[in-house]
Amino acid sequence: MSSASTASIGIGEEFEEVQRGRRRKNKKGGGSTEASAVGSSRWTPYALLTPGFLWLAIFFVVPTITLFFTSLYVGSLDQGYELVPPGEWSTYANALQEYWPQFLRSFVFAGLATLLCLAFAYPLAYFIAFRAGRWKAAMLVLVIAPFFTSFLIRTLAWKTILADDSPVVGLMNTLHITDVLQRICVPPELGGCLIEPGRVLNTPLAVVLGLTYNFLPFMVLPLYAALDRMDPRLVEAAQDLYSSPWTAFRKVTWKLSLPGVVAGTLLTFIPAAGDYINAELLGTTKIRMIGNVIQDQFFVITDYPTASALSVMLMLVILVMVTIYVRRAGTEELV
Numbered sequence: 001m002s003s004a005s006t007a008s009i010g011i012g013e014e015f016e017e018v019q020r021g022r023r024r025k026n027k028k029g030g031g032s033t034e035a036s037a038v039g040s041s042r043w044t045p046y047a048l049l050t051p052g053f054l055w056l057a058i059f060f061v062v063p064t065i066t067l068f069f070t071s072l073y074v075g076s077l078d079q080g081y082e083l084v085p086p087g088e089w090s091t092y093a094n095a096l097q098e099y100w101p102q103f104l105r106s107f108v109f110a111g112l113a114t115l116l117c118l119a120f121a122y123p124l125a126y127f128i129a130f131r132a133g134r135w136k137a138a139m140l141v142l143v144i145a146p147f148f149t150s151f152l153i154r155t156l157a158w159k160t161i162l163a164d165d166s167p168v169v170g171l172m173n174t175l176h177i178t179d180v181l182q183r184i185c186v187p188p189e190l191g192g193c194l195i196e197p198g199r200v201l202n203t204p205l206a207v208v209l210g211l212t213y214n215f216l217p218f219m220v221l222p223l224y225a226a227l228d229r230m231d232p233r234l235v236e237a238a239q240d241l242y243s244s245p246w247t248a249f250r251k252v253t254w255k256l257s258l259p260g261v262v263a264g265t266l267l268t269f270i271p272a273a274g275d276y277i278n279a280e281l282l283g284t285t286k287i288r289m290i291g292n293v294i295q296d297q298f299f300v301i302t303d304y305p306t307a308s309a310l311s312v313m314l315m316l317v318i319l320v321m322v323t324i325y326v327r328r329a330g331t332e333e334l335v
Contacts, residue, residue, distance in 0.1 A: 064315070067308045067311055067312060068308070068312055070304055070305060070308040071091055071092070071305050071306075071308035071309040071311075071312055072084055072089060072091070072305070073091075073304075073305045074090075074091065074305060075305075076302075076303070077302045077304070081304075081305070091305050091306060091309045092309045092312075092313065094306070095306050095309045095310050095313070096313065099290065099293050099310060100189075101188075101189040101190075102288055102289055102290045102292070102293050103290050103313075103314070103317070104189055104190060105189065105190055105191055105287065105288075105289060105290075106273050106274070106289040106290040106291065106314075107273055107317075107321075108186075108190050108191070109191070109204070109207055109208055109211060109272070109279075109289060110211065110268075110269050110272035110273040110275075111269065112208045113208050113211035113212045113215065113268065113269075113272050114219075114265050114268045114269045114272065116208070116209075116212040117212055117215060117216050117218075117219040117264070117268050118219060118261065118264065118265065118268075120212070120216060120219075121216060121219035121220040121223055121264065122223055122257075122261075124143075124220055125220050125223035125224040125227055125260075126223075126227055126253075127139075128140065128143075128220075128224055128228075129224055129227035129228040129230075130227070130232065140221075140224070143217050143220050143221065143224075144217055144221070146213075146214075146217065147217065151214060151277065152277060154213070154214060155210055155214065155277050155278055155281050155282065156281060158206070158209065158210050158213065158281075158282055159201060159281060159282065162200045162201040162206050162209070162282070163201055164198070164199055164200075164201065168200075169198075169199075169200050169201075172200065173198060178195060178197070178198055178199075178200070181194045181195045181205060182194065182195050182196065182197055188286075191204035191207075191287045192204065192286070192287070201282065202282065202283060202284045203283070203284075203287070204283070204287050206282040206283065207278050207279050207282050207283045207287060207289075209282075210278035210281070210282045211272045211275060211278050214275075214278065215267075215268045215271060215272055218264065218267040218268050218271075219264035219265070219267070219268050220264075221264075222259075222260040222261075222263035222264040222267065223257060223260040223261065223264050224260070225260060226256070226257045226258075226259050226260025226261070226263075227253070227256075227257050227260065230253065230256045230257065234252050234256070235248050235249075235252050235253060238251060238252050258329065261329075262325075262326060262329050265325075266322060266325075266326075270318055270322070273290075273314070273318060274290070274291050274314060274318075275289065275291050276289060276291030276292040276294070276295050279291070279292050280292055290310060290314055293310060294307050294310050294311055294314075297310065
């Protein structure tokens with residue numbers, strides 16, 4: 001073999017070695033780049049959640065902890081407050097013993113308002129989802145239109161609607177509806193009779209109607225979201241299998257809309273149980289809810305430990321009720 005051929009072979013081997021070295025280097029560099037990309041993508045969700053976590057920590061967790069520790073004190077604003085030892089926490093027992101009727105009444109009123117909201121909202125949401133057609137967007141705007149007005153103004157409007165000389169009450173008297181409603185009574189702790197003779201305003205019925213009206217959109221929107229994403233062909237398939245319209249609704253439509261029902265009832269019941277505006281404006285001192293008691297304890301009586309204890313108990317009771325309800329409903333897929 002000639003020297004020229006030997007030299008060319010040597011140069012070729014050196015060239016291949018250089019190329020292999022470059023490939024190994026590029027491979028290592030690419031691996032580190034991929035590793036860094038994976039590492040950065042791993043932390044991206046946490047970075048996006050950080051503002052929300054900070055918001056909840058500052059405006060929910062910290063106030064809740066402060067509220068709990070405030071409930072462990074005794075005393076008054078003038079004489080000062082003193083922390084009670086763990087074995088002598090009597091604030092909760094005293095508050096529950098004195099204000100249990102308001103607690104019970106709040107849950108009853110909120111439950112009735114939630115049932116009425118469900119009865120009114122389900123047909124409306126069903127119509128918007130399946131029958132509204134090109135008017136769907138307009139009807140959704142009408143559903144949320146009350147939110148363009150202050151909650152207080154909307155509730156005050158019901159004082160005019162339910163006034164003794166209003167057309168609504170006049171029609172109810174003409175149809176003898178008030179005669180029937182005034183015979184429906186419960187124990188005084190729950191509010192007594194629904195209405196007084198010939199009078200709707202400042203009665204338990206007025207408070208429940210106010211709660212129903214103010215929180216109705218919170219029921220309509222989740223129901224609409226659940227019904228709108230349902231495939232109508234499933235109902236047609238059920239009817240092709242000789243199901244009656246009622247059976248098809250019960251077996252298909254209702255079950256597929258359960259996430260919306262659960263979400264709507266929670267969004268309605270929770271704020272209704274703690275509401276105090278409706279009972280303040282549409283009720284009387286005899287049918288006060290627990291929200292009215294907490295408001296007075298904070299701003300009128302300035303008994304901060306009792307107000308804090310009532311607030312903590314309200315949150316805990318609602319949390320337990322919601323947990324049981326979601327588990328019994330058989331779905332945790334809230335829309």
